[in-house]
Amino acid sequence: MNKKNNNGITLDKLANMVAGGFEGVDKKFEDVDKKFEDVDKKLEDIDKKMVTKDEFRSLEKKVDKLDYQMDEVYDILKRFEENDILNLQKRVQILEKAVRALAVNQTSK
DSSP states (O other): OOOBOTTSOBHHHHHHHHHHHTTTHHHHHHHHHHHHHHHHHHHHHHHHHOOOHHHHHHHHHHHHHHHHHHHHHHHHHHHHHHHHHHHHHHHHHHHHHHHHHHHHHHHHO
């Protein structure tokens, strides 16, 4: 089947040219398939690491609760510190009065 057309090319030559144009296409498709598999695996790994919207909201509520509790603890500690300072001030005042009273007693003797 070597029938020539107007350009001088036979059907066999044309078929060989077309076949030559497809050489390596199989390898390229294999490479593309491999890349897609890699991308799919990476996406699966990302999906495993992500949390759902409900899980995120649950975590958000827990953080809000912890934040509130920390504020409460801070307020309690602040009150304790203020009470301790006031108690220490009162004790110092009492001791100062006692020292003055002793000093007056010592000088009057």
